[in-house]
Amino acid sequence: MSVLVVIECANGEVKKSSLEAASYGSKVAAATGTSATAVAIGDVQADALTSLGEQGISRVLLDNDSRLHNFVPSAYVKVIAKAAEQENSSVIILSNSNIGAAIGSRLAVKLGGSLATNVVSLPQINGSSFTVRRGVFSGKAFSDVELTSDKKIIAVKKNAVEIETTAGGTATVENFSADLSDADFATAPKETIKQSGDILLTEAEVVVSGGRGLKGPENWHLIENLAKALGAATACSKPVADVGWRPHHEHVGQTGITVSPNLYIGVGISGAIQHLAGVNSSKVIVVINKDPEAPFFKAADYGIVGDATEVVPKLIEAAKALDK
Amino acid sequence: MKILVCISNVPDTTTKITFSPDGKTFNTAGVQFVINPYDEYALTRAIELKEAHGGSVTVLNVGEADTEPNIRKALAIGADDAIRVNLKPTDAYLVSQQIAYYAKEGGFDLILMGRESIDYNGYQVHGMVGELLGIPTVAPAIKLDVNGSTATLEREIEGGKEIIEAPLPLVVSAQQPMAEPRIPNMRGIMTARTKPLKVVDPVGQDAKTSVQNYELPPAKSGVKLIPAESAGDLIKLLRNEAKVL
Numbered sequence: 355m356s357v358l359v360v361i362e363c364a365n366g367e368v369k370k371s372s373l374e375a376a377s378y379g380s381k382v383a384a385a386t387g388t389s390a391t392a393v394a395i396g397d398v399q400a401d402a403l404t405s406l407g408e409q410g411i412s413r414v415l416l417d418n419d420s421r422l423h424n425f426v427p428s429a430y431v432k433v434i435a436k437a438a439e440q441e442n443s444s445v446i447i448l449s450n451s452n453i454g455a456a457i458g459s460r461l462a463v464k465l466g467g468s469l470a471t472n473v474v475s476l477p478q479i480n481g482s483s484f485t486v487r488r489g490v491f492s493g494k495a496f497s498d499v500e501l502t503s504d505k506k507i508i509a510v511k512k513n514a515v516e517i518e519t520t521a522g523g524t525a526t527v528e529n530f531s532a533d534l535s536d537a538d539f540a541t542a543p544k545e546t547i548k549q550s551g552d553i554l555l556t557e558a559e560v561v562v563s564g565g566r567g568l569k570g571p572e573n574w575h576l577i578e579n580l581a582k583a584l585g586a587a588t589a590c591s592k593p594v595a596d597v598g599w600r601p602h603h604e605h606v607g608q609t610g611i612t613v614s615p616n617l618y619i620g621v622g623i624s625g626a627i628q629h630l631a632g633v634n635s636s637k638v639i640v641v642i643n644k645d646p647e648a649p650f651f652k653a654a655d656y657g658i659v660g661d662a663t664e665v666v667p668k669l670i671e672a673a674k675a676l677d678k
Numbered sequence: 679m680k681i682l683v684c685i686s687n688v689p690d691t692t693t694k695i696t697f698s699p700d701g702k703t704f705n706t707a708g709v710q711f712v713i714n715p716y717d718e719y720a721l722t723r724a725i726e727l728k729e730a731h732g733g734s735v736t737v738l739n740v741g742e743a744d745t746e747p748n749i750r751k752a753l754a755i756g757a758d759d760a761i762r763v764n765l766k767p768t769d770a771y772l773v774s775q776q777i778a779y780y781a782k783e784g785g786f787d788l789i790l791m792g793r794e795s796i797d798y799n800g801y802q803v804h805g806m807v808g809e810l811l812g813i814p815t816v817a818p819a820i821k822l823d824v825n826g827s828t829a830t831l832e833r834e835i836e837g838g839k840e841i842i843e844a845p846l847p848l849v850v851s852a853q854q855p856m857a858e859p860r861i862p863n864m865r866g867i868m869t870a871r872t873k874p875l876k877v878v879d880p881v882g883q884d885a886k887t888s889v890q891n892y893e894l895p896p897a898k899s900g901v902k903l904i905p906a907e908s909a910g911d912l913i914k915l916l917r918n919e920a921k922v923l
């Protein structure tokens with residue numbers, strides 16, 4: 355029995371959400387009297403992985419087949435399944451990213467295991483019962499779910515667990531290969547189109563988001579400049595994306611992206627229940643709206659009743675004055 | 679081209695979620711159920727593909743008889759026929775097993791569904807169905823076209839998108855803006871009444887998870903308002919009091 359953590363890498367580095375998954379996995383290992391091993395896939399160098407020891411990982415299996423630098427679900431699943439078999443892993447930890455969740459479901463079937471996505475807590479282990487808490491109803495509630503198969507696969511929601519760091523810990527990195535064939539890459543992407551320069555919305559600690567109250571794309575510099583001053587990612591409400599003021603991949607909410615940053619600043623957004631569904635697990639919510647009756651104020655921790663065009667420039671000025 | 683669209687029956691997006699006092703069950707009293715919004719994107723795109731290339735669209739729902747109004751709605755929007763697997767959908771694997779079985783039986787070229795349901799938010803069924811059938815899954819797709827036996831898709835990735843060509847048969851999960859959902863018209867509603875809706879028995883009852891209870895998040899303690907004139911103070915509070923900057 356062991357715990358296996360799946361590490362996602364991009365641009366040579368371990369993603370922050372994977373550091374969270376590693377911390378989570380180490381705690382599960384400690385609670386069950388076993389050790390946590392990681393399997394790393396993607397574009398990364400071995401030396402970027404040794405510091406996973408600081409999150410309590412003892413060994414990292416690295417598959418650096420260059421064909422894995424793009425995400426190909428069937429190939430990733432094969433690599434992880436082989437690592438899980440080799441390590442005799444009974445608990446497998448992923449991050450609840452597009453990638454993690456897409457692999458989790460295929461892996462669960464391949465290994466005959468139970469899967470919980472969107473997990474926000476460490477497991478409650480009681481004899482043979484193993485239960486985790488997960489977000490349901492688009493963030494409007496939680497449910498405690500028992501994973502009843504021998505093998506348990508958990509996708510941990512971003513920002514739901516702290517990254518534990520023990521300075522000086524080092525993990526040993528071992529080469530690993532799952533002997534992939536061309537057939538495993540049948541759905542390899544032909545082309546990748548990256549947004550350049552932006553902070554990834556799904557990984558961001560701070561998100562500045564604009565709604566229809568911004569009146570038009572010509573006012574978006576207010577959102578962009580505040581985001582720049584705070585080192586934040588930008589987002590928007592659904593109607594803003596629907597009319598084309600902003601691209602659809604920025605739309606947060608029930609039918610868009612779910613975010614859980616430390617700080618979410620909503621400017622000129624009414625706070626309809628479908629918008630809240632995608633943002634209400636943010637740690638701190640700030641609302642700027644000229645209507646004191648806007649429903650978003652009910653979900654907010656801090657608020658300013660005022661016109662965005664007057665309030666936001668003051669915020670930008672104050673944010674620039676912060677020593678970083 | 680034979681397309682299967684899987685739809686789930688979920689509480690309307692504006693529903694205020696409540697549970698029984700012991701936290702064991704979701705209160706459905708007074709709740710209106712709708713087709714899962716993500717599934718509507720899948721359904722609309724399937725109908726558009728049928729209109730462009732010919733073929734048929736079958737909708738499948740795993741659910742008890744109370745889901746039939748939404749199955750009829752899918753038929754009114756333009757699906758040709760429907761299957762309801764008579765089972766309460768309590769676990770993603772349980773549901774996937776049913777879909778995979780009937781998808782194989784019907785010999786579908788394309789199996790389309792939403793990225794996730796807005797009630798259990800599992801984000802699991804598409805991958806499970808793909809793995810059970812031994813065919814690829816592309817999730818979440820924001821664009822889907824078909825040319826002969828090849829699909830061209832755009833998949834959303836963190837920080838961008840990818841263009842993928844994949845062979846049919848294929849499982850695809852849909853996300854906005856794959857298609858603009860349609861509202862059924864009178865003619866659609868009338869013809870939906872006569873379209874076949876087959877009720878079938880579940881195949882196996884193999885669940886891998888079990889919900890123990892539900893809980894609502896703690897209520898917010900109330901908003902702290904900062905006067906607009908001194909908006910800059912907010913930034914200081916966020917750093918010194920909330921400690922998020």
Ligand SMILES: Cc1cc2nc3c(=O)[nH]c(=O)nc-3n(C[C@H](O)[C@H](O)[C@H](O)COP(=O)(O)OP(=O)(O)OC[C@H]3O[C@@H](n4cnc5c(N)ncnc54)[C@H](O)[C@@H]3O)c2cc1C
Pocket residue numbers: 564565566567568590591592593594605606607608609610611621622623624625626627628629632642643644645648660661662663691715
């Ligand atoms: C099935 C379904 C799914 C949906 N999914 C989503 C989703 O994922 N995400 C989402 O966001 N929405 C979603 N919606 C839409 C949602 O119901 C709301 O319509 C939407 O969130 C409203 O966006 P908004 O707040 O930007 O615009 P509005 O509702 O138009 O609100 C604009 C706000 O700006 C304020 N304002 C105006 N001028 C100023 C100013 N100068 N300064 C400051 N404030 C100002 C107004 O007081 C108002 O509160 C969905 C709806 C449905 C039916």
